[in-house]
Amino acid sequence: MAFQSNELAKAYWRENISLMLKLLAVWFAVSFAAGILFVDQLNMVQFFGFKLGFWFAQQGSIYTFVLLIFVYVIKMNALDRKYDVHED
Amino acid sequence: MMDLQTLTYIIVGATFALYIGIAIWARAGSTQEFYVAGGGVSPLANGMATAADWMSAASFISMAGLISFMGYDGSVYLMGWTGGYVLLALCLAPYLRKFGKFTVPDFIGDRYYSQTARTVAVICAILISFTYVAGQMRGVGVVFSRFLEVDITTGVIIGMAVVFFYAVLGGMKGITYTQVAQYCVLIFAYMVPAIFISIMITGHVLPQTGLGATLLDGSGMHLLDRLDGLSAELGFAAYTEGTKSTADVFAITAALMVGTAGLPHVIVRFFTVPRVKDARISAGWALVFIMILYTTAPAIGAFARYNMIDTINGPDAQGTLVAEAPTWIKNWEKTGLIKHEDKNGDGRMFYSGDERNEMTIDRDIMVLANPEIAQLPDWVIALVAAGGIAAALSTAAGLLLVISTSISHDLLKRNLMPKITDKQELLAARLAAAVAIIVAGYLGINPPGFVAEVVAFAFGLAAASFFPAIILGIFYKKMNKEGAIAGMLAGITFTVGYILYFKGIFITPFAENKPENWLFGISPEGIGTVGMLVNFVVAFAVSKVTKEVPQEVQDIVEQIRYPKGAGAAQAH
Numbered sequence: 192m193a194f195q196s197n198e199l200a201k202a203y204w205r206e207n208i209s210l211m212l213k214l215l216a217v218w219f220a221v222s223f224a225a226g227i228l229f230v231d232q233l234n235m236v237q238f239f240g241f242k243l244g245f246w247f248a249q250q251g252s253i254y255t256f257v258l259l260i261f262v263y264v265i266k267m268n269a270l271d272r273k274y275d276v277h278e279d
Numbered sequence: 280m281m282d283l284q285t286l287t288y289i290i291v292g293a294t295f296a297l298y299i300g301i302a303i304w305a306r307a308g309s310t311q312e313f314y315v316a317g318g319g320v321s322p323l324a325n326g327m328a329t330a331a332d333w334m335s336a337a338s339f340i341s342m343a344g345l346i347s348f349m350g351y352d353g354s355v356y357l358m359g360w361t362g363g364y365v366l367l368a369l370c371l372a373p374y375l376r377k378f379g380k381f382t383v384p385d386f387i388g389d390r391y392y393s394q395t396a397r398t399v400a401v402i403c404a405i406l407i408s409f410t411y412v413a414g415q416m417r418g419v420g421v422v423f424s425r426f427l428e429v430d431i432t433t434g435v436i437i438g439m440a441v442v443f444f445y446a447v448l449g450g451m452k453g454i455t456y457t458q459v460a461q462y463c464v465l466i467f468a469y470m471v472p473a474i475f476i477s478i479m480i481t482g483h484v485l486p487q488t489g490l491g492a493t494l495l496d497g498s499g500m501h502l503l504d505r506l507d508g509l510s511a512e513l514g515f516a517a518y519t520e521g522t523k524s525t526a527d528v529f530a531i532t533a534a535l536m537v538g539t540a541g542l543p544h545v546i547v548r549f550f551t552v553p554r555v556k557d558a559r560i561s562a563g564w565a566l567v568f569i570m571i572l573y574t575t576a577p578a579i580g581a582f583a584r585y586n587m588i589d590t591i592n593g594p595d596a597q598g599t600l601v602a603e604a605p606t607w608i609k610n611w612e613k614t615g616l617i618k619h620e621d622k623n624g625d626g627r628m629f630y631s632g633d634e635r636n637e638m639t640i641d642r643d644i645m646v647l648a649n650p651e652i653a654q655l656p657d658w659v660i661a662l663v664a665a666g667g668i669a670a671a672l673s674t675a676a677g678l679l680l681v682i683s684t685s686i687s688h689d690l691l692k693r694n695l696m697p698k699i700t701d702k703q704e705l706l707a708a709r710l711a712a713a714v715a716i717i718v719a720g721y722l723g724i725n726p727p728g729f730v731a732e733v734v735a736f737a738f739g740l741a742a743a744s745f746f747p748a749i750i751l752g753i754f755y756k757k758m759n760k761e762g763a764i765a766g767m768l769a770g771i772t773f774t775v776g777y778i779l780y781f782k783g784i785f786i787t788p789f790a791e792n793k794p795e796n797w798l799f800g801i802s803p804e805g806i807g808t809v810g811m812l813v814n815f816v817v818a819f820a821v822s823k824v825t826k827e828v829p830q831e832v833q834d835i836v837e838q839i840r841y842p843k844g845a846g847a848a849q850a851h
Contacts, residue, residue, distance in 0.1 A: 200837070211370065215369065218362065227528050228529070240491030240501045240502075241490070246491070249351075249354050250577070252357075256570075257567055259369075260562055264556075267373075271841070278556060
């Protein structure tokens with residue numbers, strides 16, 4: 192057992208899941224919500240020569256995906272250290 | 280001054296020499312090196328290799344062309360084929376790396392303590408990989424035949440020989456380092472013409488901002504507004520709006536994302552890095568390298584459409600005289616991929632979305648013809664040929680490795696002949712790779728009529744089988760073997776059934792493939808999303824009424840949830 196106690200193991204997993212769900216919410220928002228479900232409404236807004244919904248569907252969602260992964264990596268590395276379950 | 284063909288031979292030949300040189304340098308000596316490159320690849324190099332592995336002939340050659348003709352609807356590929364990496368990085372890669380095995384069937388078989396589950400997974404992995412690889416070999420053949428003017432068969436055989444050399448010799452290690460080189464070739468080849476054309480049309484160096492910029496033709500109009508205007512004049516759907524229903528766009532995007540995260544040749548890349556930490560970050564690097572191409576593709580699509588309409592219909596939109604047609608049209612007419620039929624007999628070409636249309640244009644040529652359309656120098660055209668081949672070869676090699684591993688490791692070592700030594704297993708892996716290359720080459724030369732349809736199959740299968748089984752295996756300790764197997768079988772049966780019902784790959788379709796007939800308005804391309812839900816529901820229901828998961832398996836699940844103690848990938 193890498194954790195000091197069962198409670199710590201549970202707490203680590205809870206924090207991990209909560210981070211994952213938050214990031215997945217953003218993932219859903221920029222692609223499925225902004226790029227698909229609400230694309231017509233967002234297209235009313237102009238954004239650097241793009242209709243905003245179209246921009247999310249063909250550009251913005253992809254940039255956000257990359258950011259999400261890097262945020263996840265940084266936060267998870269910190270979490271691993273906090274609970275002392277990181278690799279050497 | 281050299282002619283285009285000599286130049287193409289030199290550039291393509293130089294890249295081949297590079298790949299073979301790397302293969303000799305990175306020979307594999309053990310199954311560990313053959314399957315997972317010894318588990319010692321740096322995350323940056325792994326990210327680059329994953330990107331090359333992922334971006335196939337379809338991404339390089341076809342995607343921008345598809346977007347060019349589909350406009351907004353093409354977004355399904357852009358979001359679908361990148362968003363899956365978020366799922367991979369957050370929900371799959373780190374845990375599978377901690378689990379520390381060689382293959383996806385390894386995980387399914389061990390987590391669900393069942394040879395049946397392993398066998399179902401092996402069959403899915405082989406099926407998915409073969410359908411994919413046939414398309415790649417075909418892509419190599421098409422590029423060869425256009426640019427080197429050899430026939431498709433010779434092109435495919437040359438491609439087979441090169442892949443044979445580095446995949447059989449180097450295994451995952453050789454493939455990984457070759458893919459790093461292939462990524463550099465393909466991204467350079469993709470970006471150079473895109474940047475040239477962006478500057479010519481909009482004055483922007485970055486195609487990504489050029490897409491939203493104003494035209495340099497003096498009109499002061501935005502490119503996208505101009506395309507919407509042209510679409511309306513010519514009877515096409517507005518470029519920025521598309522024609523697919525919202526439900527269908529949603530389902531296709533989800534199926535492609537989830538399918539991406541469930542494809543065995545993508546997942547296996549995360550077994551090659553030394554630590555769990557590296558598995559997370561290499562998914563990030565992979566997506567950075569993929570992003571460069573995927574955010575450029577919609578710009579290429581829009582530029583190509585604008586250029587194409589402009590050259591065919593002429594500046595006054597009356598049509599260009601056939602006698603004055605630019606050379607790229609004549610070149611591609613020879614291949615049969617552009618056709619002109621002078622319906623009104625005025626001696627002019629005209630392209631539109633209504634009855635005035637006289638042109639038939641194959642979507643696949645847009646990227647390859649783009650440098651010619653924009654009248655770029657010959658070396659750029661030669662470079663694009665080398666890039667297309669690099670994209671096809673790198674993906675083919677990754678898939679062949681999955682096939683050979685499935686046979687030598689999952690089928691022989693873990694199932695039929697558990698007593699074979701490491702040396703014998705390595706030999707079996709090499710033989711399996713060789714046989715797989717020959718079969719793939721045969722399929723490339725004699726493509727089954729349904730290669731394009733089968734791509735939907737591959738993603739649908741991955742989404743409906745592997746993805747739920749792996750997710751539940753990690754996040755739901757109580758999922759037992761009965762639930763997982765029933766879920767995978769239900770998901771696959773539903774998805775395959777639906778695709779066959781409308782597309783009829785070996786049989787006659789039962790119903791016409793049109794929106795009125797579809798379930799919830801979802802096309803066969805997007806049905807993997809529903810298949811995935813079916814899998815989840817069935818898996819839950821069955822697991823509730825069958826035996827509980829053994830304690831030792833629950834302990835394994837506990838262990839994969841934190842990084843500490845991850846060793847190199849192990850065979851047992």
